[in-house]
Amino acid sequence: MTKQWQVSDQREGAAVDLEGQVAVITGGSRGLGLEVARAFAARGARLVLAARGHEALDAAARELAAATEVEALAVDVAEDAERVVEAAIRRFGRVDVLVNNASELGPSPMPPLAEYPWRDLERVLRVNVLAPLHLTQLVLPGMRARRSGVVINVSSDAGVEAYAGWGGYGASKAALEHLSRTLGAELEGTGVRVYVVDPGDMDTEMHRLAEPGVDLSHLPGPEESAPAFVWLVERETAPFGRVQAQALLESRARGAQG
Numbered sequence: 001m002t003k004q005w006q007v008s009d010q011r012e013g014a015a016v017d018l019e020g021q022v023a024v025i026t027g028g029s030r031g032l033g034l035e036v037a038r039a040f041a042a043r044g045a046r047l048v049l050a051a052r053g054h055e056a057l058d059a060a061a062r063e064l065a066a067a068t069e070v071e072a073l074a075v076d077v078a079e080d081a082e083r084v085v086e087a088a089i090r091r092f093g094r095v096d097v098l099v100n101n102a103s104e105l106g107p108s109p110m111p112p113l114a115e116y117p118w119r120d121l122e123r124v125l126r127v128n129v130l131a132p133l134h135l136t137q138l139v140l141p142g143m144r145a146r147r148s149g150v151v152i153n154v155s156s157d158a159g160v161e162a163y164a165g166w167g168g169y170g171a172s173k174a175a176l177e178h179l180s181r182t183l184g185a186e187l188e189g190t191g192v193r194v195y196v197v198d199p200g201d202m203d204t205e206m207h208r209l210a211e212p213g214v215d216l217s218h219l220p221g222p223e224e225s226a227p228a229f230v231w232l233v234e235r236e237t238a239p240f241g242r243v244q245a246q247a248l249l250e251s252r253a254r255g256a257q258g
């Protein structure tokens with residue numbers, strides 16, 4: 001079982017050039033999702049972006065349309081997963097890469113579990129666990145039929161380590177990681193690859209919500225983690241892996257120098 005936990009030397013899948021590939025990126029309107037969209041667009045991928053707020057989404061779509069074909073959907077992924085995949089199929093005929101990046105932090109400031117409003121936790125689990133699984137279920141038939149596809153689920157160190165106050169969000173990421181591991185086991189040999197990415201601490205709106213009033217300007221921006229997503233699609237061939245974006249990029253840079 002442990003062989004599935006890290007990106008390994010196992011070579012079963014087929015890494016693919018992003019040129020012409022169709023990528024669905026949830027939460028593609030700002031933060032990490034927008035940076036992954038920019039990085040994928042630079043490699044020639046066609047994009048389907050989903051986020052709730054029109055303004056940021058439209059701005060992202062306008063910018064990216066200068067580089068590639070973009071379909072933008074103002075949806076809540078917890079409510080409208082079908083619309084996202086239907087729009088992708090209608091416009092592009094298929095989904096090759098699914099990046100489950102959109103995420104819900106829960107109440108801010110973050111309450112300890114003993115006082116966590118369970119309705120809020122229900123919402124966190126719907127957005128962070130159930131929506132990614134639902135979207136995966138919707139894209140898998142096409143990926144399996146083509147014997148090719150990549151699902152990347154964005155997690156956090158809070159899904160592995162126990163930090164006081166981060167229990168609701170952390171439990172959702174732990175559940176997402178376990179779903180991913182199980183999917184990796186179930187999809188072995190199908191040509192569909194599943195990866196979990198911990199992007200590391202970044203200076204984004206979500207992080208500022210998690211630590212209100214704390215200056216996070218010393219943290220890296222999400223553009224520093226986004227190249228790891230390109231690398232996983234284009235270069236990795238292991239059927240499953242969990243990676244820390246910065247560690248992956250540093251080890252690749254060292255490998256390139258060595």
Ligand SMILES: NC(=O)c1ccc[n+]([C@@H]2O[C@H](COP(=O)([O-])OP(=O)(O)OC[C@H]3O[C@@H](n4cnc5c(N)ncnc54)[C@H](OP(=O)(O)O)[C@@H]3O)[C@@H](O)[C@H]2O)c1
Binds near residue numbers: 051103201205
């Ligand atoms: N920032 C960090 O330090 C950090 C660390 C570890 C892991 N992560 C993970 O990295 C990922 C990206 O986070 P970020 O920091 O880039 O967050 P962000 O800047 O707040 O961006 C979140 C994106 O998701 C969208 N979104 C949120 N809820 C949604 C929903 N229900 N339906 C559709 N779209 C939704 C947002 O747009 P709307 O609000 O308009 O919908 C936005 O586009 C998340 O999975 C997060 O857990 C972040």
